[in-house]
Amino acid sequence: MKKITVGLSTCGISAGGEKVYNALKEEIKHRSLPVELAETGCIGMCYREVLVEVNNGKRFLYGDITPDKINRIIEEHIIKDHPVTEWLVQGPEPLIDDTFFKKQKRIVLRNCGLIDPNSIDEYIKKDGYKAIQKVLKEYTPETVIDNILKSGLRGRGGGGFLTGIKWKFCRQAVGDKKYVICNADEGDPGAFMDRSVLESDPHSVLEGMIICAYAIGAEDAYIYVRAEYPKAIERLKKAIKQAESKGYLGKNIFDSSVNLKIKIKEGAGAFVCGEETALIASIEGRRGIPRFRPPYPANKGLHGKPTNINNVETFANVPWIILNGADAFSSMGTENSKGSKVFALAGKIVRGGLVEVPMGITINEIVHEIGGGIKEDKKFKAIQMGGPSGGCIPASMGDLKIDYQHINKTGSIMGSGGLVVMDETTCMVDVARFFLNFTRNESCGKCTFCRIGTKRMLEILERITEGKGQEGDIEKLLDLGQKIKDNTLCGLGQTAPNPVLTTIKYFREEYETHIRAKKCPAHSCSALITYNIIPEKCTGCTACSRVCPVQAITGEKKKVHIINQLICIKCGKCYDICKFSAVLKD
Amino acid sequence: MKVKSKEDIKNNNFPEFNVALWKYRGEDGALIPLLQSAQNTYGYIPESAINYISKIVKIPPADIYGVITFYSQFRLKPMGKYVIKICNGTACHVNNAKSINQSIQEELGITYDETSEDGMFTYQSVACLGCCSLSPVIMINNETYGRLTPQKVKKILKEYKAKK
Numbered sequence: 105m106k107k108i109t110v111g112l113s114t115c116g117i118s119a120g121g122e123k124v125y126n127a128l129k130e131e132i133k134h135r136s137l138p139v140e141l142a143e144t145g146c147i148g149m150c151y152r153e154v155l156v157e158v159n160n161g162k163r164f165l166y167g168d169i170t171p172d173k174i175n176r177i178i179e180e181h182i183i184k185d186h187p188v189t190e191w192l193v194q195g196p197e198p199l200i201d202d203t204f205f206k207k208q209k210r211i212v213l214r215n216c217g218l219i220d221p222n223s224i225d226e227y228i229k230k231d232g233y234k235a236i237q238k239v240l241k242e243y244t245p246e247t248v249i250d251n252i253l254k255s256g257l258r259g260r261g262g263g264g265f266l267t268g269i270k271w272k273f274c275r276q277a278v279g280d281k282k283y284v285i286c287n288a289d290e291g292d293p294g295a296f297m298d299r300s301v302l303e304s305d306p307h308s309v310l311e312g313m314i315i316c317a318y319a320i321g322a323e324d325a326y327i328y329v330r331a332e333y334p335k336a337i338e339r340l341k342k343a344i345k346q347a348e349s350k351g352y353l354g355k356n357i358f359d360s361s362v363n364l365k366i367k368i369k370e371g372a373g374a375f376v377c378g379e380e381t382a383l384i385a386s387i388e389g390r391r392g393i394p395r396f397r398p399p400y401p402a403n404k405g406l407h408g409k410p411t412n413i414n415n416v417e418t419f420a421n422v423p424w425i426i427l428n429g430a431d432a433f434s435s436m437g438t439e440n441s442k443g444s445k446v447f448a449l450a451g452k453i454v455r456g457g458l459v460e461v462p463m464g465i466t467i468n469e470i471v472h473e474i475g476g477g478i479k480e481d482k483k484f485k486a487i488q489m490g491g492p493s494g495g496c497i498p499a500s501m502g503d504l505k506i507d508y509q510h511i512n513k514t515g516s517i518m519g520s521g522g523l524v525v526m527d528e529t530t531c532m533v534d535v536a537r538f539f540l541n542f543t544r545n546e547s548c549g550k551c552t553f554c555r556i557g558t559k560r561m562l563e564i565l566e567r568i569t570e571g572k573g574q575e576g577d578i579e580k581l582l583d584l585g586q587k588i589k590d591n592t593l594c595g596l597g598q599t600a601p602n603p604v605l606t607t608i609k610y611f612r613e614e615y616e617t618h619i620r621a622k623k624c625p626a627h628s629c630s631a632l633i634t635y636n637i638i639p640e641k642c643t644g645c646t647a648c649s650r651v652c653p654v655q656a657i658t659g660e661k662k663k664v665h666i667i668n669q670l671i672c673i674k675c676g677k678c679y680d681i682c683k684f685s686a687v688l689k690d
Numbered sequence: 691m692k693v694k695s696k697e698d699i700k701n702n703n704f705p706e707f708n709v710a711l712w713k714y715r716g717e718d719g720a721l722i723p724l725l726q727s728a729q730n731t732y733g734y735i736p737e738s739a740i741n742y743i744s745k746i747v748k749i750p751p752a753d754i755y756g757v758i759t760f761y762s763q764f765r766l767k768p769m770g771k772y773v774i775k776i777c778n779g780t781a782c783h784v785n786n787a788k789s790i791n792q793s794i795q796e797e798l799g800i801t802y803d804e805t806s807e808d809g810m811f812t813y814q815s816v817a818c819l820g821c822c823s824l825s826p827v828i829m830i831n832n833e834t835y836g837r838l839t840p841q842k843v844k845k846i847l848k849e850y851k852a853k854k
Contacts, residue, residue, distance in 0.1 A: 119837070293778070333820065334832055369722075372762075389719035450822035456823035545817075676789075
């Protein structure tokens with residue numbers, strides 16, 4: 105029997121996935137076709153959403169599907185068995201989009217887009233919950249920890265601390281009660297890895313958590329998930345219920361003496377809660393303000409008890425490592441960074457989506473081979489990694505290997521996996537201002553340097569982008585940036601200046617042009633742009649004067665128009681609407 | 691305070707809200723889920739709810755107010771029927787979320803954290819909605835709209851206006 109699957113994670117749904125699904129359902133019912141209709145999570149090719157897969161033993165993946173395309177797929181592929189080749193993005197025959205997957209290595213995303221996230225049975229069919237059974241039968245908690253240590257798995261949330269060591273500390277800590285927490289408070293702007301994993305394969309995260317709980321000796325666990333991710337919460341709740349009813353969660357897991365209860369805590373919107381101690385404060389019902397470490401959560405965490413916190417991606421790696429062996433994992437990657445890393449590829453790139461690559465892959469390979477290069481044939485300028493805690497790496501360093509060691513050397517950080525690609529029209533000063541604005545908003549206010557320092561840095565950046573920059577501003581930013589790094593308590597403050605420091609390091613001349621020439625080389629900072637009409641090209645069609653919100657453009661029909669610079673608010677509408685490229689942006 | 695009977699609940703005017711209260715009572719860290727359920731019921735957290743919750747969790751209203759203002763999710767003012775969240779994440783920012791913002795402001799005549807006079811729309815800016823590959827993105831209540839252009843967003847808003 106043929107099976108039709110629609111990708112229904114948040115990306116797919118917002119691209120219209122549910123409409124496609126319902127249209128398919130209707131059509132199949134209407135024609136009483138012997139076809140199974142199913143949903144799946146994130147296939148990864150977000151740039152081609154809505155994705156629909158037809159499977160008749162062979163896999164055919166259609167991209168950019170809308171409800172009006174359904175009929176043809178049903179008529180031709182389902183009924184007559186002739187695939188609609190021009191809409192295919194992946195199939196038995198080689199296609200251009202295959203390069204998107206060619207360099208990927210899928211461990212965390214092993215089931216994403218292949219199984220129905222609402223069905224525990226589909227996860228079980230893919231060797232799901234086998235790792236925990238193996239652990240319960242064959243491993244002591246210590247051997248589990250040894251295996252994770254040997255695999256070289258590092259925390260995927262951003263810090264990159266060795267997971268095995270973290271577990272070991274928590275195992276060794278003395279306490280009558282211990283907790284496992286899954287950090288799913290993915291707050292980085294530009295990152296959606298954890299959301300996709302939770303929406304597409306929630307059971308793999310649950311299984312990782314059960315293994316961890318067994319290893320450290322915990323009977324209570326929490327998943328702290330962003331309230332902005334309603335779909336992820338819905339699927340997690342369902343997954344927990346299913347696992348409980350099968351006896352994989354709760355009392356006497358798989359008839360062993362192991363117990364575990366997993367509860368979901370919805371975050372209330374605070375970026376700083378991604379920090380361990382702030383997250384704990386938030387679960388306890390307080391303001392999410394970090395505290396001094398030590399004592400580390402491994403010794404004194406939630407309610408003062410030993411607590412182990414890992415991120416979603418870290419937990420999703422665990423069952424794979426147990427089943428395939430630590431060596432299989434550590435054979436991938438570089439000397440200090442083992443395994444793979446999931447990246448959320450976005451920005452000015454042709455193929456944005458969710459990718460998982462082996463550590464040690466180069467920036468160019470990700471941008472050009474997997475991502476298919478820059479949109480509209482523009483010039484690749486930089487990538488931004490690690491969100492507000494990370495930095496910009498220029499295109500000239502495109503051959504850099506992506507692993508913890510090399511990325512840290514650039515002044516950026518690996519971060520949780522947001523990878524935003526920027527082209528020649530992106531202004532680096534504006535990017536720095538954007539991130540500083542974010543961290544200033546999200547600073548909890550405890551440390552003076554973070555609370556006031558980020559505000560002062562933002563003020564300097566704002567005046568630079570408004571054309572009011574002064575000599576010495578760059579030095580002030582560097583000085584203040586270093587002081588914020590040195591004098592703050594948590595990761596938010598310590599990394600907040602990174603976007604500014606890295607852009608100054610690699611794009612200093614762009615700052616200088618803003619300050620001295622009062623020009624924005626990327627034509628992005630609106631205060632530094634002037635719009636003029638080129639008389640030779642203007643046909644006098646009046647389109648610009650009609651669209652101008654402030655009537656700054658004057659001129660008679662079929663005669664050259666003029667922009668009054670004193671009235672112009674630089675909204676760029678005339679530039680966008682002119683069909684003759686007669687408006688010059690400078 | 692012990693809630694004695696269903697009559698009590700009625701008199702306090704906390705309809706669905708009370709069900710949630712009962713479920714969470716006595717637990718550690720109950721404050722945030724309680725505030726979330728209050729907000730789910732009313733669309734914001736009214737002062738009377740703060741006082742009510744204060745008695746249940748035995749935390750002074752001032753401290754509760756501190757928690758409310760710390761988290762961006764909580765609101766102390768009533769919201770419009772449709773809450774529009776514009777994503778200002780990195781990907782949306784570099785893909786010109788600015789022009790989408792402009793269009794929304796033009797169409798609705800309100801700016802961030804304002805509610806339109808007819809109580810239909812509340813407009814907010816958020817850090818990231820996690821749909822970066824569809825940027826620029828907005829969310830209206832729980833519905834996400836991606837790959838927007840100024841024209842598209844105006845059309846969507848007009849549809850919502852027509853719904854009333």
